[in-house]
Amino acid sequence: MSGSIIYLIINNRRFKLPNTFGKLYKITTWGESHGDAVGVTIDGCPPGINITNEDIQFELNRRKPGQSEITTQRKESDLAEILSGTFEGKTLGSPIHISVINNDAKSKDYDSLKDLYRPSHADYTYDIKYGIRNWKGGGRASARETIGRVAAGAIAKKILKQKFDIDIVGYVKSIQNLTATVDTDTVTISDVEQNIARCPDINIANKMIDKIKEVRKNGDSLGGVVELVCRNVPPGLGEPVFDKLEADLGKAVLSLPACKGFEVGSGFSGTLMLGSEHNDEFYNDSGTIRTKTNNSGGIQGGISNGENIILKAAFKPTGTIIKQQNTVTNTGQEIEFGGRGRHDPCVLPRAVPMVESMVAIVLIDHALRHNAQNNFID
Amino acid sequence: MSGSIIYLIINNRRFKLPNTFGKLYKITTWGESHGDAVGVTIDGCPPGINITNEDIQFELNRRKPGQSEITTQRKESDLAEILSGTFEGKTLGSPIHISVINNDAKSKDYDSLKDLYRPSHADYTYDIKYGIRNWKGGGRASARETIGRVAAGAIAKKILKQKFDIDIVGYVKSIQNLTATVDTDTVTISDVEQNIARCPDINIANKMIDKIKEVRKNGDSLGGVVELVCRNVPPGLGEPVFDKLEADLGKAVLSLPACKGFEVGSGFSGTLMLGSEHNDEFYNDSGTIRTKTNNSGGIQGGISNGENIILKAAFKPTGTIIKQQNTVTNTGQEIEFGGRGRHDPCVLPRAVPMVESMVAIVLIDHALRHNAQNNFID
Amino acid sequence: MSGSIIYLIINNRRFKLPNTFGKLYKITTWGESHGDAVGVTIDGCPPGINITNEDIQFELNRRKPGQSEITTQRKESDLAEILSGTFEGKTLGSPIHISVINNDAKSKDYDSLKDLYRPSHADYTYDIKYGIRNWKGGGRASARETIGRVAAGAIAKKILKQKFDIDIVGYVKSIQNLTATVDTDTVTISDVEQNIARCPDINIANKMIDKIKEVRKNGDSLGGVVELVCRNVPPGLGEPVFDKLEADLGKAVLSLPACKGFEVGSGFSGTLMLGSEHNDEFYNDSGTIRTKTNNSGGIQGGISNGENIILKAAFKPTGTIIKQQNTVTNTGQEIEFGGRGRHDPCVLPRAVPMVESMVAIVLIDHALRHNAQNNFID
């Protein structure tokens, strides 16, 4: 009973602005940067899957702040609790609700942000869209919203692994002009997790780490590219026309905060090739139809062809910086402004599990859609 | 009566594989490359809009084959007929159905393609997805499917112009390594339409035309980049979290045939900048809040900020080429194969109205969504 | 080529106002009472199903006008053509487009209806909703719109029969105060089709036929109730909370023209019973869990329980009557008005296949939804 009273108090700014993604594996995230908790509700998950808090925690730890010296120093344990949808360790087929407490939502003086539009943040656009805004923190535009995505992605990954043996491996391909060399056929999660830059090319990784430290010292920030490979995706996932697999992957990845570009297969560099160079010729690999090259990135006509799905996502430099900038207030007054407090000098290392999760959610959604229609009649 | 009988005969392979795009301005395209007609149904269009066949025809002519010496020589008049949803020249609020007859679907010998998987086409993936396929032409995977999108986009553009004075101008930014210089603040449709390459930089345009002719002679094909600017977009369009404006634009554009990459604002090149260089500082422009730079591409936090929306789409080289290639049949037999017949050596000039149309459809959809929620209470 | 020109002419008012129903088996109907054709597009149908025109024609003949002396005398052959989505007699997995020509859309003088709001029709509400209306016939509000539903329902029935051996049998339970006695365990389509009233209780059927003839002579119309049983529905179809099976069945049936009421199981009469009378006790029927009674109508907690699904739909008397009525014009002028021309004195016999079709569409949709989620992991 007294617990209830405490609940009412501690929940007072919880559960902000959910939206929904997916057609059959539907996720709705809720919660904001400076509320008490964030989380996700997953509707449509198949029943009977073994899911534990540990499955989810592994991925959340890859995303969490304060995980290393090159991320924001906000201290969050980001402990996941599965609050519904499982029973005795298995999914029930009913919605799974996962919650994570915000421990370190410092009650610093947000009054200074009340009337201010921070450059390249969502303060201005939220205000003009709704005519009203909760100015106490970045709210739903914060990367903290992605906790729910990563938790939902952890479950999606587990089902994809169990059903198809799919591996989804993302990594930092580049930070500013530092670009890694990575073999998409062999790179593993362990390779990625061997350093705090989350870049499997150890030489470049070290340079990235140095660069991030240097830029942070200058009160500035960096951007970069996440690359991702999915291996063992069965052929046949994706729909013709509007719900092409690359279109849904693109939307999923571009909905992440700070993402400004997306490529699949040869992407923009493929525009420099001739058709005769770009076409992926088919051959017979001991009974399996394969392609000799993979400029298609594993998707043809919007449908997976069984080759590795390979994609890239561009993340702009973090908007929050310490350096002084010019901006305006909500009454149009021009002022100078300098960021304070904790922030990521470079979101790339933490973006890796975010991209992986969105990709996993798209793949499980299309796998369920494919199953509904094409595995119905024997 | 006799007309009916003829109808039944001439429609025999018509209306293939529609799918739907949009939440409130919903389009469903139907029809295929070698059927008798293609078209679109638009549900949710506001009533009372003046729409004529000419509005639609202007855009379809920009998309149609045989329009110039550098496109496929397939001859199609692509005449649009508005078959429902308008009355005395105005929209009724009920679904608009637009149909275009296929005149030049040559009954060439498709039997040679029956068992063949053309490299970098959708033959193999359709077969493995559904276990059955209509092999008589490219079907829904053909760019001819986009007629419906362009027709629906023409109406969307007209409403956006009438309501907000929005200009949407796309153009060929690059073909292979030939890259145009274009001022996004001033470029007009007339600038774009001044040459058959649909590139407003006339010097580069001429080089592009020469390059396309040369590559066609060699039986090969080219790719490139379409860039697009939307001017006068009101601030406030787009939704936080999953339906960010750039995410929906990305999905829309990536669902076009042959599109392999998408960028908004600074895109991939923005990853080379520092945060202090990339951030768009706000200023007060005689009472309007504006940004000094536009690395955000007109979208912040997923919502339009009133600046120009600027995006890029990468199109791979056309899959159909004359040169001999290796491939396999549906029984796994390895064979040599050379394309015959008419095809585009470079899709870029015809891709311009396709990209514009998908962007217009996303903008009108988000404008209606915004209107539903945020213009409801006075 | 000349065929194309004729097509453009004869299609001129075709394809009106489609809307969509269903989540995975999605149908979009188009066409109107006095256009040239009506039809449906079905998206999401499983591939590899044997479908013929005859499968669809059998159901359309049960729906068509002029089928007997107690229906409207409008003469329509209602011949179905499958125009896409099948290949060599099997479904492709891509959208199925079915079209039916309107042969007998008499060009009578609709000018008299131009400014008139017919009582209990949709003239007034369409006008006030959209501010504009095509007054040339009942348009989308006509029961002719249901051709597409019946065609889509015919395919749904075929799949349900092949996969689960489900029988869906509807019949006229009552017309005015004439109520039939029917055994839901044994009634067959043949029992229903044995007379033109589509009522399996032959004594009551004859009285119904006499009553309809008498009322028609008086220039008036009748309403009644369709009852329907589904046998062999597997347990497990339906979703908790909002998409309960009875809720989706109710929406489907209530969306039919003239339907004003819906019941499942005991319905309104169940409100007269005590809980101890109404509860359906479970028992073990040689290893199958069954209920002794079936007041639940085969659905518990929104999910099918394996017993027969039994429901009722109330249809009001036809709005179009010959008798003089008072009404107003669109300028508010009060006038007297008498219907002319052909109409159904009682829609009930023709409503039977409409109700069956909507039920079949809901069941196949829920079967696919169930398959997607609950038959994914072995």
Add this chain to the structure above:
Amino acid sequence: MSGSIIYLIINNRRFKLPNTFGKLYKITTWGESHGDAVGVTIDGCPPGINITNEDIQFELNRRKPGQSEITTQRKESDLAEILSGTFEGKTLGSPIHISVINNDAKSKDYDSLKDLYRPSHADYTYDIKYGIRNWKGGGRASARETIGRVAAGAIAKKILKQKFDIDIVGYVKSIQNLTATVDTDTVTISDVEQNIARCPDINIANKMIDKIKEVRKNGDSLGGVVELVCRNVPPGLGEPVFDKLEADLGKAVLSLPACKGFEVGSGFSGTLMLGSEHNDEFYNDSGTIRTKTNNSGGIQGGISNGENIILKAAFKPTGTIIKQQNTVTNTGQEIEFGGRGRHDPCVLPRAVPMVESMVAIVLIDHALRHNAQNNFID
């Protein structure tokens, strides 16, 4: 910090099985009968609406258990907390999250229910659908799930009142064979709230109360009918074809627990009338087009016509009774079973706000849809 720890403990079985209803005003309910809390997330609410806890509490108090001597004696204060989506008393346009603590989820011995299928409950169907079930209480099938609906309905009512002055008044029309006489033009919420039966016909109300007490004493339960009137609904709400207003109202109401029947306007009794009696003639009421009668129940062609919307919902007798019944276990063993504990002998008085809420949610959803499309162009 310590608050967080308590949160983790007290939330342990919270947030079960949400689903979603509505297209633009979307509600997702969560929580279950014997968890720690229940609630709702509302997405798409217009911004700037004044909303207080009191607005919601008024409606929740009408729904809550233990409110009178004829409801279940489960003691719940059902205190609503708005946890997100409002700021300084106004809606933000972002999702509104409302939570209600379960205080009286008695930890009685549910082990006795573990293997048991209660007659006319969802135990069996949940088990067979998912192959796994949380047997600790009725879960999502409990009427406690409707708290979220009533909270979301309270906000919908407030917006409808502010924007259109719409009144939505529901009441108990009948319990078993006791039927009230009510004037739909004048009945008010105060009339309804004057007695614990929530029946505005005081003579019948007293008989209802006596009947409920008597039946409870016998360990049995009762059903009945809720009637509802909406006054001042603007003409034009609802969509042609599948999303007819009566179809969406029907689905909304039939998705409530224990609802087995739905009628609009004349409903089933309209099937006994002649067309000439049933048709609602139009007349000119000082410039407003009105109908003399209202057998249509305020809806014609699926669209509101400005007359009162009148509908009825049939609720079966409560499934939980004290009397002994036969049933089976999940292994098929036949046993005798008698209900224990607190339950409603008749759900009707508490069903009134549930029906009102679902109706309000459908109306606001259709009002937003109408606004999106038909109030876009001036």
